[in-house]
Amino acid sequence: MNEINNEVVNVLPRLGSPAPQFEAVTTHGTIKLEDFKGSWLILFSHPADFTPVCTTEFVGFAQIHPKLRELNCELMGLSIDSVFSHIAWVRNIEEKFGVKVEFPVIADLSMEVAKKYGMIMPGDSATETSRAVFIIDDKQILRAMVYYPSSTGRNMDEFLRVVQALQTSDKNGVATPANWRPGEKVIVPPPKTQEMADERVKDSSFECKDWYFCKKDL
Numbered sequence: 001m002n003e004i005n006n007e008v009v010n011v012l013p014r015l016g017s018p019a020p021q022f023e024a025v026t027t028h029g030t031i032k033l034e035d036f037k038g039s040w041l042i043l044f045s046h047p048a049d050f051t052p053v054c055t056t057e058f059v060g061f062a063q064i065h066p067k068l069r070e071l072n073c074e075l076m077g078l079s080i081d082s083v084f085s086h087i088a089w090v091r092n093i094e095e096k097f098g099v100k101v102e103f104p105v106i107a108d109l110s111m112e113v114a115k116k117y118g119m120i121m122p123g124d125s126a127t128e129t130s131r132a133v134f135i136i137d138d139k140q141i142l143r144a145m146v147y148y149p150s151s152t153g154r155n156m157d158e159f160l161r162v163v164q165a166l167q168t169s170d171k172n173g174v175a176t177p178a179n180w181r182p183g184e185k186v187i188v189p190p191p192k193t194q195e196m197a198d199e200r201v202k203d204s205s206f207e208c209k210d211w212y213f214c215k216k217d218l
Contacts, residue, residue, distance in 0.1 A: 009150035012118040012145075019043075019134065020144045026076070027086045028104035033140065040073035040167075041136045042159055045119040049081045049089040053153045057131075058093055060156040062101045072083055072138065073163050080114060083107035114173035123145075128197035135162060137170075172218055185215035 013020055034040075044061070046054040058077070062185050065075055068069045079086075084103045107130070108114050117130040131148035143166050148154055167174040174186040188213040191197040197211040208214040 002030050003138075013116070013134070013140055013142050015145065016102060017142060019136045020113075022109060022113045022116060023088075024078075024106045024113055025083055026104035026106050027083060028092060031076070031104055031106075033097075033136075036059070036076075036136070037140055038138050039074060040068075040071065040138055040163060042068065042073060042163070043076050043078065043134045044154075045078045045114065045117070045132045046186075047150050048079055048089050048190060049085045050092070050208070053151070055093060055097070056153050058090075058101055059097050059099045060154070061103070062093075062099045064156045064160055065103055068107070068163065069161055071160075071163050071167065076104035076106065077103065077164070078108050080111055082109060128169055133159065135159070135166065160211070166191040168218070174216075184218055188214050188216055190214075 019033060020206075021033050023030060042205065046057060048054065061075055061077070068075060068132065083090075086107055090101045090105065106113055109121065114120050114129050117132065117134060119132045121130045128150075128186060131152070131154060133146050133148075133154065134142060135144040137143050146164055161181065163184050165180055166181070169175060172186065174188055177185075177187055180186070185207060188206065191200050199207050200214055201211050206214040206216050
């Protein structure tokens with residue numbers, strides 16, 4: 001982050017670029033981002049421990065964790081709270097909600113990781129991270145990120161869908177349409193020449209609305 005006219009300005013990481021590296025104290029001990037190389041990772045921040053919306057989100061993330069692992073994807077949380085606060089909160093969630101949080105949570109008291117990922121929003125609290133989500137692939141490239149206001153809990157199904165969509169695109173060289181779910185048709189890249197366009201609309205293996213807009217089954 002930079003300071004301009006006494007205002008904090010976030011320097012956001014760039015999609016398609018290497019995710020900012022870090023080493024941090026977590027509820028599972030000291031962990032480096034590079035420890036996750038070879039698997040996908042959802043890194044997410046929350047404003048504070050022992051708050052209602054954040055608690056529902058931790059329950060939600062814990063519930064999708066097994067499905068994410070089936071996709072070779074791990075989870076890691078973060079807030080500007082101590083590791084002792086994290087441990088107490090995770091234990092409270094298990095006791096009160098019957099949900100075991102098995103992913104690590106970063107205790108970012110120095111705000112070092114939060115600053116690298118632009119998790120602190122200007123005008124909001126300088127000691128709370130926003131509801132930010134970063135999806136990092138198995139090569140440690142940042143592939144997606146999204147921010148939510150403090151009043152709005154996140155949709156867990158969407159994070160599963162995004163990981164599935166990105167992995168499908170990578171594997172098959174295709175794109176996915178709005179609201180796509182696994183098993184549905186995917187969008188094929190548009191043809192690059194007029195000849196290819198003519199051939200595309202005649203190919204019965206594609207479902208084409210026009211030469212530039214074709215879908216297919218995988």
